[in-house]
Amino acid sequence: MKMFVVVLVLLQVSHHAFCVEVYEGVESVLLPCQVNTSVSTVVWSREDYKYTTVHLRDQSGDISENQNHYYRNRTSMRADALQSGDLSLTLRKPTIRDSGKYLCTVYRSGQDLSRTEVQLLVTVTVTEGVESVLLPFKTTANMTEDVTVKWRLSGTNRKTVLVFGKGLNNEFKKHSSYRGRTEMKKDPLETGDLSLILKNPVCKDTGVYTCTVYRDGDILAQKILKLLVKRTALVH
Known part of the structure; x- marks a missing residue:
């Protein structure tokens, strides 16, 4: 009689949350996202937008094909982001429209490794x-x-x-x-x-x-x- 052993592997996806506040009119703001290992892909997104992708990078580089047009030429990451694990996103010229919840989703070998939520509050100032x-x-x-x-x-x-x-x-x-x-x-x-x-x-x-x-x-x-x-x- 043959016996089969089924091994169930549970992948634990880590979750982090941050809140960043900045005044409208500053040159740029940094949205934090870090992991302690090298990764293959990182996706920054906003689920409240029809076109959700804010920034996408994989091992071939930054991919702008499906990027929300509002963020074109306004986002960047470190050159060694995927290798260093520092996946923080720089957003240039933030306005009050940029206020919202950003999700940094990290993949390694096609599997969901980590998710970081960043609530950005851009303060608009009037007189x-x-x-x-x-x-x-x-x-x-x-x-x-x-x-x-x-x-x-x-x-x-x-x-x-x-x-x-x-x-x-x-x-x-x-x-x-x-x-x-x-x-x-x-x-x-x-x-x-x-x-x-x-x-x-x-x-x-x-x-x-x-x-x-x-x-x-x-x-x-x-x-x-x-x-x-x-x-x-x-x-x-």
């Missing part, structure tokens, strides 16, 4: 007295009529900035300090453009803004942005 500021958010989530979109100001004094959804009274749901000052673009559910327009920003509007898309209590998409509103310089 009191400007007419308005745009907090951008475009999503590829399935935006049917039964979803609810909620913009909130985070922190110790959380405020509802805007609520959008079927049958909702948006002005009633807002915190009183935002009534008449916030709106979204036309047909947001059709376009997926959930950007927030904040009129007449003041210093108290400074903080971290989170836009969350819900359906039946489940989160479909989320965006985190940071705004700094400075006082108008006094003229002596």
Whole structure:
């Protein structure tokens, strides 16, 4: 009687998470991703984009064929990244649109070795007295009529900035300090453009803004942005 032994090999994929904050207008920002071994492929991606690839490198070099056009000529890695294990991504001229969650997925011999999540917060700075500021958010989530979109100001004094959804009274749901000052673009559910327009920003509007898309209590998409509103310089 022959006996067969089945060996089950479990591959452990390591996970790491970081948060990086930077001001809009700086020359570049570094998104960290490191492993302690040489690898064959690394993919930087953003799942909230239709074309998810931010940067791709394999043993033949950087591959731009499927790279999201928004990141063309704006991303780079160390020349010896695959050999050294330092897979950090340099992103040039970051803007508030770059705010979001980036995923660094590392492969060795075709197998998923490591995943690192980097939450990038690019702070946009405006001065009191400007007419308005745009907090951008475009999503590829399935935006049917039964979803609810909620913009909130985070922190110790959380405020509802805007609520959008079927049958909702948006002005009633807002915190009183935002009534008449916030709106979204036309047909947001059709376009997926959930950007927030904040009129007449003041210093108290400074903080971290989170836009969350819900359906039946489940989160479909989320965006985190940071705004700094400075006082108008006094003229002596």
